[in-house]
Amino acid sequence: MSPSRVRALSIAGTDPTGGAGIQADLKSFAAHGAYGMAVVTALVAQNTRGVRAVHVPEPEFLRAQLEAVSDDVTVDSVKIGMLATPQVAHEVTAWLDRQRAAGRSPVVVLDPVMVATSGDRLLDREAEIAVRELVGRADLVTPNLPELAVLVDEPRAQTWAQALDQATRLARGSGTTVLLKGGHLGGPTSPDALVGPDGAVVEVAAQRVASTSTHGTGCSLSAAVAALRPARDGWPEAVREAKQWLTGAIAAGARLEVGAGHGPVDHLHHAPGLGARPFTAQVAGLVADAVERSQDLPFVRALADGSLPVDRFEEYVRQDALYLTGYARVLARASELAPDGESQAFFARGAAACLDVERRLHEQRLARSARDGSRQGAGASPVTTAYVDHLLAVAATGSYADVVAAVLPCYWVYADLGARLRARAGDLTAHPYGDWVGTYGDEEFAALTAQARAHADAAGRSLDAAGRARMCEVLAVSCEHEVAFFDQVRPAPGPARATSDELVNAGVPA
Ligand SMILES: Nc1ncnc2c1ncn2[C@@H]1O[C@H](COP(=O)(O)OP(=O)(O)OP(=O)(O)O)[C@@H](O)[C@H]1O
Numbered sequence: 013m014s015p016s017r018v019r020a021l022s023i024a025g026t027d028p029t030g031g032a033g034i035q036a037d038l039k040s041f042a043a044h045g046a047y048g049m050a051v052v053t054a055l056v057a058q059n060t061r062g063v064r065a066v067h068v069p070e071p072e073f074l075r076a077q078l079e080a081v082s083d084d085v086t087v088d089s090v091k092i093g094m095l096a097t098p099q100v101a102h103e104v105t106a107w108l109d110r111q112r113a114a115g116r117s118p119v120v121v122l123d124p125v126m127v128a129t130s131g132d133r134l135l136d137r138e139a140e141i142a143v144r145e146l147v148g149r150a151d152l153v154t155p156n157l158p159e160l161a162v163l164v165d166e167p168r169a170q171t172w173a174q175a176l177d178q179a180t181r182l183a184r185g186s187g188t189t190v191l192l193k194g195g196h197l198g199g200p201t202s203p204d205a206l207v208g209p210d211g212a213v214v215e216v217a218a219q220r221v222a223s224t225s226t227h228g229t230g231c232s233l234s235a236a237v238a239a240l241r242p243a244r245d246g247w248p249e250a251v252r253e254a255k256q257w258l259t260g261a262i263a264a265g266a267r268l269e270v271g272a273g274h275g276p277v278d279h280l281h282h283a284p285g286l287g288a289r290p291f292t293a294q295v296a297g298l299v300a301d302a303v304e305r306s307q308d309l310p311f312v313r314a315l316a317d318g319s320l321p322v323d324r325f326e327e328y329v330r331q332d333a334l335y336l337t338g339y340a341r342v343l344a345r346a347s348e349l350a351p352d353g354e355s356q357a358f359f360a361r362g363a364a365a366c367l368d369v370e371r372r373l374h375e376q377r378l379a380r381s382a383r384d385g386s387r388q389g390a391g392a393s394p395v396t397t398a399y400v401d402h403l404l405a406v407a408a409t410g411s412y413a414d415v416v417a418a419v420l421p422c423y424w425v426y427a428d429l430g431a432r433l434r435a436r437a438g439d440l441t442a443h444p445y446g447d448w449v450g451t452y453g454d455e456e457f458a459a460l461t462a463q464a465r466a467h468a469d470a471a472g473r474s475l476d477a478a479g480r481a482r483m484c485e486v487l488a489v490s491c492e493h494e495v496a497f498f499d500q501v502r503p504a505p506g507p508a509r510a511t512s513d514e515l516v517n518a519g520v521p522a
């Protein structure tokens with residue numbers, strides 16, 4: 013069996029702030045699904061603003077690290093970064109030669125790191141010749157414009173054409189494919205180009221991102237290419253994929269808020285769900301606010317203390333029944349869009365349960381009006397219509413995640429409000445609206461609400477930031493409708509408290 017992941021080794025310097033060097037390489041490996049390993053060439057005290065000090069361990073210690081890896085692990089891919097001194101470069105060259113002599117030939121990507129973005133040198137001048145020797149042993153070398161100039165021993169190219177010319181000569185002379193990086197060229201684009209030893213050029217275009225989050229871009233790109241190459245057909249495929257990822261990583265870098273200088277890129281920008289807070293944790297404050305505001309409304313206060321006139325309660329129940337018919341349609345839509353059988357069944361059961369409740373309410377209303385000749389009342393109020401319209405609009409145009417976010421407050425606000433009312437109401441058998449309070453405040457409804465929340469979290473997990481934001485917006489609108497729904501019934505001054513007789517058919521719990 014072949015191993016499940018590419019085993020990639022970074023041989024490079026460190027960046028304790030995690031944006032460049034070995035730390036960036038390991039993130040880049042992981043971001044591309046490789047198993048990452050690292051051998052330290054130099055310890056660098058640096059941050060996003062600059063390099064403070066460099067400590068290069070003895071070459072023997074570097075050799076010991078390299079051999080500790082290769083004596084034990086088959087390495088599929090090697091990325092070489094900061095080499096610091098001629099001794100370090102020679103040690104790495106000798107190790108590569110020993111690997112080849114032993115019949116091991118990992119893919120070798122050489123990022124000829126010389127100067128950091130901050131302008132600090134990361135390679136002794138005397139080491140430049142040693143790095144040139146290493147180019148011939150690599151499969152791919154990834155110079156930026158100043159590094160390319162050093163490698164061909166010429167002044168820095170001023171145009172893309174001049175840079176391509178230098179890269180062609182480097183590739184021909186060394187027999188190694190060159191990935192020429194155009195980041196230092198300026199202008200609206202940031203192109204790279206693969207130049208083969210035969211002179212073949214493959215340009216990889218990309219827009220320039222207006223950002224200062226470019227610390228470690230070279231490290232991250234070369235590590236990504238090293239991770240991808242053993243699993244792709246050729247250099248162009250690996251480079252295109254890595255470059256597209258890097259452009260997104262630069263764009264997302266600023267949001268990390270790491271450091272005051274040239275910030276790092278976001279290596280995990282393509283996996284926004286990873287480590288993100290669950291959707292329901294993100295919106296818990298919105299729901300808590302809706303519950304808080306609802307419990308202070310005159311209707312809810314009167315409901316809780318039992319002073320609500322029965323005709324007011326009936327009006328509420330009537331609007332609720334009308335609402336439930338629309339709500340059931342939207343739950344059915346969630347079921348239709350559901351990604352798996354469990355969520356499909358959950359929302360289908362919810363839709364059926366709403367219709368059962370609605371039918372019971374309707375029958376009891378008919379029985380009551382037949383008994384005492386009361387009017388049936390008009391149709392849905394503007395408030396009820398507005399809430400249902402919002403839900404139906406999301407159902408018609410939104411994704412499964414949007415629909416689940418839209419229906420969630422009806423569970424969540426009711427469950428939380430019900431629990432509070434139940435705690436406040438005391439003995440429910442003596443309470444005129446005890447049935448209603450009991451149903452929404454009971455454990456069964458709390459369990460259903462927990463399931464609805466879990467479905468919303470699952471739906472939000474795979475979304476990008478924009479998708480999550482849409483879910484939050486939709487839920488926030490539903491929360492506002494929830495509060496307005498309770499607020500539409502005013503406990504009119506007047507009739508005394510409901511008697512239990514009057515309530516026989518009025519308050520019907522779900
Ligand atoms: N502002 C930007 N927008 C988009 N891509 C960029 C930007 N800056 C750099 N890149 C890309 O990042 C990669 C590294 O480019 P660059 O030429 O800066 O190499 P480097 O100098 O070795 O990197 P480092 O900043 O790590 O030293 C290249 O693919 C380049 O095109």
Ligand SMILES: Cc1ncc(COP(=O)(O)O)c(N)n1
Pocket residue numbers: 024025026027032033034056058093094125127128129130134226227228229230231
């Ligand atoms: C250990 C180490 N290796 C490479 C770089 C180059 O990255 P950048 O030019 O983006 O600072 C760096 N700063 N530190």
